[in-house]
Amino acid sequence: MAMYKYDYLIIDIGSTYTKQRLFKDCELVATVQSPTTIDNIYKGIKAGRDIMREALKEDNIQAKHVLASSSAAGGLRMVAMGYMTRVTAKAAKEVAMNSGSKILEIVSNENPPEYRIQILKEINPDIILLAGGTDFGDESSLIENASLIVESQVKGVVVIAGNIKAQAEVARILKEGRIPHIRVPNIMPTIHQLRVKEAREAIHREFIKQITKAQGLSILQEEITNDKVIPTPGAVLMASELLAKGTYSEKGLGELIVVDLGGATTDIHSVIPRYENLEDEEIGLIVSNEKQVSYRTVEGNLGMRISAMGVLDTISPKAIFHKRGIKDEELLEEFVQYCTEIERIPGHIAQNEKEHMFDTFIAETAIEVALKRHAGYISTAADPITGIMPGMPVGRDLRNVNTIIGVGGIFSHREPSEGKKIILNALKDKGISLLPNEPKVLIDENYLLYTGGIISQIDEDYAFQVLKKQF
Numbered sequence: 001m002a003m004y005k006y007d008y009l010i011i012d013i014g015s016t017y018t019k020q021r022l023f024k025d026c027e028l029v030a031t032v033q034s035p036t037t038i039d040n041i042y043k044g045i046k047a048g049r050d051i052m053r054e055a056l057k058e059d060n061i062q063a064k065h066v067l068a069s070s071s072a073a074g075g076l077r078m079v080a081m082g083y084m085t086r087v088t089a090k091a092a093k094e095v096a097m098n099s100g101s102k103i104l105e106i107v108s109n110e111n112p113p114e115y116r117i118q119i120l121k122e123i124n125p126d127i128i129l130l131a132g133g134t135d136f137g138d139e140s141s142l143i144e145n146a147s148l149i150v151e152s153q154v155k156g157v158v159v160i161a162g163n164i165k166a167q168a169e170v171a172r173i174l175k176e177g178r179i180p181h182i183r184v185p186n187i188m189p190t191i192h193q194l195r196v197k198e199a200r201e202a203i204h205r206e207f208i209k210q211i212t213k214a215q216g217l218s219i220l221q222e223e224i225t226n227d228k229v230i231p232t233p234g235a236v237l238m239a240s241e242l243l244a245k246g247t248y249s250e251k252g253l254g255e256l257i258v259v260d261l262g263g264a265t266t267d268i269h270s271v272i273p274r275y276e277n278l279e280d281e282e283i284g285l286i287v288s289n290e291k292q293v294s295y296r297t298v299e300g301n302l303g304m305r306i307s308a309m310g311v312l313d314t315i316s317p318k319a320i321f322h323k324r325g326i327k328d329e330e331l332l333e334e335f336v337q338y339c340t341e342i343e344r345i346p347g348h349i350a351q352n353e354k355e356h357m358f359d360t361f362i363a364e365t366a367i368e369v370a371l372k373r374h375a376g377y378i379s380t381a382a383d384p385i386t387g388i389m390p391g392m393p394v395g396r397d398l399r400n401v402n403t404i405i406g407v408g409g410i411f412s413h414r415e416p417s418e419g420k421k422i423i424l425n426a427l428k429d430k431g432i433s434l435l436p437n438e439p440k441v442l443i444d445e446n447y448l449l450y451t452g453g454i455i456s457q458i459d460e461d462y463a464f465q466v467l468k469k470q471f
Contacts, residue, residue: 004064007064007065008065008067008451009021009065010023011045011066011220012068012069012232013070016347017033018034019032019447023063023466026466026469031447032048032052034047035047041220045220065458067455067457068454070230070232076101077101077123078096078126078128079103079107079127080092080106080128081108081129082132083132083162088108090194095203099207104123105123113144117148120148121152121153126206127158127159129159130146130162131186132145133166135163135186136163141162142167146160150176157206161185171183182202184199184201185198204231208229226457226458230453236269236453238453239449239463240271240449241271242452242467243271245271247460247464249461250464253403254402254403255403257401257403257436257439258407259406259407260407261303261366261409261410261411262303262408262409264305265303266303266367266369267297267299267370268370268374275291276293291396295396304362304366304408305342305347307343308339308343311362311366312339314365315365318332320335324361338358359410365426368426372433375396377393378391378434379394397434404439404440404441406423407444407449410422411443412447442471449467449470452466
């Protein structure tokens with residue numbers, strides 16, 4: 001039995017940086033980040049490992065578990081096809097949550113067939129999630145969409161996840177059209193129920209297949225001790241759940257939100273453990289209520305760098321300045337100029353006081369918009385069809401959330417007090433949104449949250465201790 005000096009070495013291959021974290025006895029021993037080498041992923045990993053070895057004065061680093069996650073492939077491109085847009089959108093969002101795929105478009109029978117074919121051809125997705133019909137309900141939409149996929153001649157893998165009764169016929173159509181496909185249980189077996197686990201796993205297997213094609217990954221796969229590379233957002237979600245719920249021996253933090261602010265996207269995860277005990281009837285129609293225990297939204301056009309202009313498209317620079325009581329026209333022009341430039345040079349780091357302030361504005365605005373889109377709101381109008389009255393809460397209610405955790409570059413590079421201020425400022429103007437009242441804000445300074453998710457696959461208690469020490 002070889003003696004290992006360390007417990008866990010966690011590697012995360014991001015689109016810009018490859019991060020490595022080393023643990024012993026639930027303590028972080030060393031951390032390093034090196035630029036991701038797109039031509040051969042392993043080069044970047046090795047470069048980081050060399051720095052770590054020198055710092056620890058080791059010939060080689062022996063850890064009992066070597067585990068990895070990646071967001072480098074950027075996720076598989078997915079198109080969801082279903083019967084009704086709203087229902088499909090809800091289900092597809094859930095499926096994509098930590099499967100390693102990004103939903104680029106949702107089409108349904110509400111769109112004309114030629115439009116659906118055109119979308120497939122334009123996006124040329126890696127994955128098509130084919131949903132539609134509850135079990136033994138409508139079969140026509142699933143069958144029609146299968147024929148359209150064949151007609152579009154796209155090359156992606158189709159995950160058949162609709163009406164169980166129509167699946168054999170759909171598989172036959174796809175097989176004749178030489179389209180690769182996988183059958184999984186219906187993601188919406190009844191109107192009250194979502195069943196996404198199997199569809200998620202099928203897409204995750206495709207994600208791994210795609211990443212494995214990346215250069216240098218085969219060497220990494222020989223090093224990994226559990227033969228899995230998981231999508232980074234999935235790791236963050238697992239860590240959030242663990243931190244919220246705790247383990248059987250220790251209590252978690254309770255309701256929490258994770259704000260993950262990156263260069264290209266702003267992800268919001270929220271975990272509300274008490275929803276675990278709800279009955280189907282209380283959950284109500286899946287379409288209107290977000291009563292899932294964990295829920296994630298990804299704002300793909302709001303970010304600190306590549307999507308900086310997306311922030312200005314959503315809230316005008318004038319409004320951003322007005323809100324902060326700044327009336328300086330010249331400064332406003334400089335701000336817009338800055339956002340245009342950093343979108344071109346995503347590696348840019350704020351150079352002076354002014355750029356630092358601009359980054360703060362971008363961060364606060366992106367977080368505010370993302371949180372408001374994630375949360376429900378207090379209805380201001382009556383809707384006779386749904387029976388909603390003015391003053392009623394609609395959507396996901398985050399008012400009782402007591403902890404918010406900030407994750408991402410801006411939070412690891414600044415003083416924690418500054419990071420906290422950014423999040424609290426984003427929450428200042430709640431309006432009708434069901435956002436937390438007086439949450440405690442924690443900052444993930446060492447970018448450790450995701451490691452808890454990865455370690456929890458092997459040992460939940462160890463992972464919980466790591467997270468507890470950090471937060």
